[in-house]
Each structure stands twice: as structure tokens, then as C-alpha cells.
Amino acid sequence: MTCEDYLIASTVEEALATLASLRGKGRLIAGGTDLVIQLQRGERNVRSLVDITRIPGLDEVKLEDPYIIIGAAVTFSQIEHSALIRERAPVLAEAAAQLGSPQIRNVGTLAGNVVNAQPAADGSIALLALDAEAEIANLTGRQWVPIASLFVSPGVSRVDATAEMITAFRVRAQAPRESSAFERLARRKALALPLINVGVRVLLNADGTHVRDARIAIGPVAPVPFRAQEAEAALKSRPINQETISEAVETAVGESKPRSSLLRGSKEYRRELIRVLTRRALLRAVETARG
Amino acid sequence: MPKNYQLKMNVNDKEVQVEVKASATLAYVLREQLGLTGTKIGCEEGECGACTVLVDGQAINSCIYPALKAAGRHVLTVEGLAHNDELHPLQRAFIEHGAVQCGYCTPGVLLAAVALLEQNPHPSEDEIRRAISGNLCRCTGYLQMIEAIQEVSKYQVALSNKPPVTSDS
Numbered sequence: 001m002t003c004e005d006y007l008i009a010s011t012v013e014e015a016l017a018t019l020a021s022l023r024g025k026g027r028l029i030a031g032g033t034d035l036v037i038q039l040q041r042g043e044r045n046v047r048s049l050v051d052i053t054r055i056p057g058l059d060e061v062k063l064e065d066p067y068i069i070i071g072a073a074v075t076f077s078q079i080e081h082s083a084l085i086r087e088r089a090p091v092l093a094e095a096a097a098q099l100g101s102p103q104i105r106n107v108g109t110l111a112g113n114v115v116n117a118q119p120a121a122d123g124s125i126a127l128l129a130l131d132a133e134a135e136i137a138n139l140t141g142r143q144w145v146p147i148a149s150l151f152v153s154p155g156v157s158r159v160d161a162t163a164e165m166i167t168a169f170r171v172r173a174q175a176p177r178e179s180s181a182f183e184r185l186a187r188r189k190a191l192a193l194p195l196i197n198v199g200v201r202v203l204l205n206a207d208g209t210h211v212r213d214a215r216i217a218i219g220p221v222a223p224v225p226f227r228a229q230e231a232e233a234a235l236k237s238r239p240i241n242q243e244t245i246s247e248a249v250e251t252a253v254g255e256s257k258p259r260s261s262l263l264r265g266s267k268e269y270r271r272e273l274i275r276v277l278t279r280r281a282l283l284r285a286v287e288t289a290r291g
Numbered sequence: 292m293p294k295n296y297q298l299k300m301n302v303n304d305k306e307v308q309v310e311v312k313a314s315a316t317l318a319y320v321l322r323e324q325l326g327l328t329g330t331k332i333g334c335e336e337g338e339c340g341a342c343t344v345l346v347d348g349q350a351i352n353s354c355i356y357p358a359l360k361a362a363g364r365h366v367l368t369v370e371g372l373a374h375n376d377e378l379h380p381l382q383r384a385f386i387e388h389g390a391v392q393c394g395y396c397t398p399g400v401l402l403a404a405v406a407l408l409e410q411n412p413h414p415s416e417d418e419i420r421r422a423i424s425g426n427l428c429r430c431t432g433y434l435q436m437i438e439a440i441q442e443v444s445k446y447q448v449a450l451s452n453k454p455p456v457t458s459d460s
Contacts, residue, residue, distance in 0.1 A: 001314045001315075002314055003313050003314050004314075005294065006296065006313035006314075006357060006359045029357070032356070032357060032360075033337055033355060036316070036355040036356070036357065037336050037337065037355055040336075040355075048313075049313065049357070051357075051359070051360065077349070100337070100425070101337075101424055101426075102350055102406075102422060102424065102425045103337070103340055103343055103350050103351050103352045104337055104352070104425065106349040107349075107351050107352075107356065189424065190421075190424030190425060191338055191424070191425060191427075
């Protein structure tokens with residue numbers, strides 16, 4: 001790892017002021033599970049690292065009705081074990097539990113996952129299914145922005161970690177008749193990049209017979225985390241039965257553009273995975289939403 | 292000029308202060324500056340777990356963990372497991388079950404297992420497999436390790452950095 005200074009910020013304002021004084025040569029570090037490797041490989045040129053993980057309150061998960069607020073320094077292990085997230089945003093707890101390894105999850109953060117902007121990022125896929133927002137703080141203030149607006153291209157996010165920071169995420173805690181689920185297939189169950197991952201969320205009518213609304217996020221099938229909006233539309237206001245689920249699944253397969261890759265398999269195989277994993281996730285979410 | 296930092300932390304129950312560079316990883320400081328070479332460096336990208344140590348009881352990959360993150364924290368390495376001449380129960384069980392062959396992954400697996408049993412004294416086999424899923428072994432295989440951990444979990448309630456408890460105490 002190459003860097004000359006390692007600074008530990010004690011407030012968000014201090015972190016931002018430090019970044020400003022470094023004029024692009026500083027960069028925020030949370031867990032560093034991606035960043036340290038990038039620095040060791042010389043992929044980034046950073047003079048000073050500004051560590052945000054000791055800023056009080058940034059490591060908390062809390063309910064501020066109707067939102068679950070997840071601080072930027074919250075680790076995947078915290079998310080995986082949070083009773084609040086497991087019960088009221090299960091797609092995120094499930095994604096966190098399958099990412100990396102215990103060692104990575106004990107250190108890595110959602111904020112880092114989003115800033116690194118990989119189309120396969122398990123955390124980003126779950127956040128997309130939840131219509132999550134990120135609070136971005138910079139010298140002009142703080143604002144909540146939709147997570148979907150943050151991804152530019154593989155490895156590039158709209159958050160400039162040399163000048164601004166994500167301070168928190170918020171997702172709506174699921175309502176009655178609502179649930180979500182995450183599915184992933186990789187070569188092995190730990191420390192392997194997903195061949196395909198899928199996050200879904202469904203909201204049913206009061207009787208649990210029809211889908212009122214749905215979200216389907218799939219990775220990596222596009223340069224950024226992808227939402228299968230045509231498939232979502234195919235579920236909306238439809239009765240829950242095999243035909244509806246199959247139609248939505250086939251629509252998701254049709255609108256996804258997986259590529260053949262030596263790492264992740266052929267596009268034909270990966271299309272089949274989208275079919276299987278989207279179905280599994282939808283069936284599981286519907287089942288838990290019905291209660 | 293890169294400046295040096297005074298890093299104060301607790302390593303294996305001893306307070307230490309060491310001068311480190313901003314770019315130093317915890318694995319580097321432990322091995323090269325504190326002489327604790329039980330912590331191994333394998334892949335250097337968070338894939339193999341050979342460098343696993345515990346920071347405040349949590350397993351982390353020390354070769355991609357900036358040393359200055361450990362300031363004020365408790366670090367446990369494999370050297371901190373035995374007490375005097377008494378091996379940690381997990382170390383004994385690993386030997387008895389043939390869970391050690393070349394030994395390169397062993398310190399990391401032991402620490403992952405220590406963290407598991409501290410948080411969950413009676414894990415299921417699935418939970419054991421998950422707990423050591425961040426540690427690669429290329430010779431012995433994992434079954435003997437799982438058996439060793441199961442054996443210890445049967446007889447021990449609280450482990451971690453405490454002296455071994457005998458069955459009649």
C-alpha cells in the first residue's frame with residue numbers, strides 16, 4: 001500500500017475539511033478491503049488516507065420511521081446480524097451474509113461497496129432492490145440521493161471520495177405484505193464473485209393475492225447494477241400465480257444483457273441463472289410477504 | 292516526506308507502542324516490527340485468510356488492514372493462544388485430529404475458530420464451515436479442522452484468550 005499520511009477523522013465536517021485541504025490528493029477510507037488492494041497494486045494514487053470509521057454514530061443501524069438508517073461505517077457483519085435489517089429489509093441482510101468472507105464482512109462497508117461501483121456488488125444490488133438512498137455530504141451540505149443515480153460505469157461512481165462522502169444509507173422498513181430476498185450463485189460459497197446475483201422486493205395487496213409493486217435488481221448484466229424494469233412492470237397489479245411469475249422471469253431474462261466471460265461463464269449459462277435465481281427470489285419474497 | 296506514526300495497541304495482552312508508516316499493514320507490523328511471524332502472508336488480496344488475526348475479537352485479514360486502524364484496539368495473534376507451556380484447546384485439538392499438515396493456513400484458521408467459539412460456543416457444522424470459509428487450506432482439507440473445532444466446542448464454553456478450563460473445574 002502506498003500513501004504518506006493516515007488521518008483519523010473524528011467528525012464528518014473534519015473529514016470533508018481535510019479532503020478539501022488536500023485538493024484531490026486525499027481519499028476516504030472505511031474498511032479498505034477494496035481500497036488497500038487498489039493501493040497495493042498502484043491502481044490509485046493517494047497521498048493521504050482519511051479514515052472515517054471512528055466518527056461517532058457512523059457505525060450505527062437505527063430505525064427512524066419509516067426508514068432504516070445505516071451509517072457509512074457499518075460493516076457487512078453488522079448488517080448480516082442486525083435484527084432490524086433481517087426482519088425489515090431481508091434482501092440486504094442476505095446479501096451481506098453472502099459477500100466475501102467473514103474477515104471481509106467484519107471490515108468492509110456498504111459505502112465502500114457503492115463507491116467502488118462494481119455492477120456485481122452484492123450490497124449495491126440489494127440497495128437497488130430496496131430503492132435505497134444515500135446521504136452525500138460535501139462542503140455545500142448534505143442531501144439524500146437515489147442509489148440508482150450513483151453508478152456511472154464499472155468501478156466509477158458519482159461519489160468523489162477525494163472530496164465528498166456517503167454518510168449513511170436509508171431504506172424504507174418493509175410494510176405488512178411486503179418482503180424481499182436475495183439469491184446468488186458463485187463458483188463456491190465464499191470468496192467468489194457472483195456469476196449472477198438477484199435482489200427482489202415485492203409488495204402485495206392486503207389479501208396477498210396480487211402484486212402491487214415489485215423491484216428486481218440483477219448483477220452483473222450491464223455496466224452498472226441493473227434494474228429489470230420491464231419485469232417489474234409485468235408483475236404490477238397481477239394475480240400471483242405460476243403464469244405471472246414465469247412471465248416476469250422471462251421478461252427479466254430478455255432485458256438482461258449478460259456477457260460471456262472466462263470468470264463468470266457463458267452468456268447462455270448466465271441467462272439460465274437469471275431465470276432460476278429470479279424465480280427463486282420472487283417465490284421466496286412472495287411467500288414471506290404473505291406471512 | 293512520509294511521516295511516521297506512533298501506533299499504540301494491545302497485542303496478545305501486552306501494550307505495545309511501535310513507530311509505523313502510514314502505508315504499513317497490520318500484518319507487516321506484526322511480522323517485521325514485532326517479530327510475530329506466526330501470522331502468515333499468502334495472497335495479499337483478502338482471498339486466502341492466512342493473515343487472519345483478531346481485532347477486538349473479530350477476525351480480519353491483517354495483510355489488507357492498515358496498521359493504524361488497530362490503534363487502541365486489542366489484537367490477538369496465534370502467539371497469544373498458548374499460555375505458558377499449555378497449548379490452547381483448539382491448538383491441541385488440531386494436532387490430535389491431524390488438522391495440520393504444512394501449517395501455513397493453521398494460524399489463520401485457529402483464530403477464525405477462536406472468534407467463532409467466543410461468539411457462538413456451540414456452533415452447528417454449517418456455522419463452523421461458514422466461520423472458516425475465509426481460510427484456504429491446500430493440503431489437509433477441512434474435515435479434520437471441522438472435527439477439531441466440534442470437539443472443542445463440546446467441552447469448552449468460553450475460550451478466547453483465557454487459560455484452558457479442565458473438565459473437572
